[in-house]
Amino acid sequence: xxxxxxxxxxxxxxxxxxxxxxxxxxxxxxxxxxxxxxxxxxxxxxxxxxxxxxxxxxxxxxxxxxxxxxxxxxxxxxxxxxxxxxxxxxxxxxxxxxxxxxxxxxxxxxxxxxxxxxxxxxxxxxxxxxxxxxxxxxxxxxxxxxxxxxxxxxxxxxxxxxxxxxxxxxxxxxxxxxxxxxxxxxxxxxxxxxxxxxxxxxxxxxxxxxxxxxxxxxxxxxx
Ligand SMILES: [Fe+2]
Numbered sequence: 001x002x003x004x005x006x007x008x009x010x011x012x013x014x015x016x017x018x019x020x021x022x023x024x025x026x027x028x029x030x031x032x033x034x035x036x037x038x039x040x041x042x043x044x045x046x047x048x049x050x051x052x053x054x055x056x057x058x059x060x061x062x063x064x065x066x067x068x069x070x071x072x073x074x075x076x077x078x079x080x081x082x083x084x085x086x087x088x089x090x091x092x093x094x095x096x097x098x099x100x101x102x103x104x105x106x107x108x109x110x111x112x113x114x115x116x117x118x119x120x121x122x123x124x125x126x127x128x129x130x131x132x133x134x135x136x137x138x139x140x141x142x143x144x145x146x147x148x149x150x151x152x153x154x155x156x157x158x159x160x161x162x163x164x165x166x167x168x169x170x171x172x173x174x175x176x177x178x179x180x181x182x183x184x185x186x187x188x189x190x191x192x193x194x195x196x197x198x199x200x201x202x203x204x205x206x207x208x209x210x211x212x213x214x215x216x217x218x219x220x221x222x223x
Contacts, residue, residue: 001148004048008039011067014194015039016152017048020128030055036152037062037194040070059083062154062194063142064093076113087116089141098168137175138163151189159199162210180216
């Protein structure tokens with residue numbers, strides 16, 4: 001497993017390209033990969049995939065905001081791969097006002113090909129050792145993705161911060177409940193957020209105010 005981070009688009013979203021297999025002894029056979037949050041810079045994604053001789057299998061999105069999926073239509077068109085999204089973010093992803101694409105000057109974004117995550121898709125992901133956890137708050141359908149020692153936290157958790165909850169469908173109370181769930185994860189996990197620098201859960205448990213008992217046991221009642 002190899003994880004490549006590409007920082008894409010005007011909102012500097014972290015797109016992760018995760019290589020699933022290593023066939024390096026077979027130079028002609030491409031390695032499989034999947035793409036987490038293809039931000040709006042298809043050329044960079046495509047250049048990396050071609051340069052590494054990768055074969056994308058699917059796109060998996062942490063949530064439906066446009067900065068995390070701006071290149072999805074082009075990736076789908078070129079590679080003819082499925083695009084997996086949580087059902088509770090379908091409305092956001094498909095609505096240019098809610099996914100913010102029409103408000104932020106990038107032109108309305110829409111999709112005609114996507115698959116809502118269901119039990120069949122969860123089984124398929126588990127075959128690759130990929131596990132999905134529902135973590136609403138930033139959006140209703142926000143998820144985090146765990147694979148081996150990696151945790152891809154989308155806009156739930158950043159280094160020293162958490163995602164905003166003032167956009168359509170956001171909920172501070174839901175976010176706090178999701179952060180409580182996160183406290184049960186192993187501190188050894190590497191945090192790979194949707195924006196900004198990487199961290200570890202241990203570091204966040206120690207230094208991120210929003211994961212402190214003060215906030216989660218006291219502040220949760222403020223909302
Ligand atoms: Fe977001």
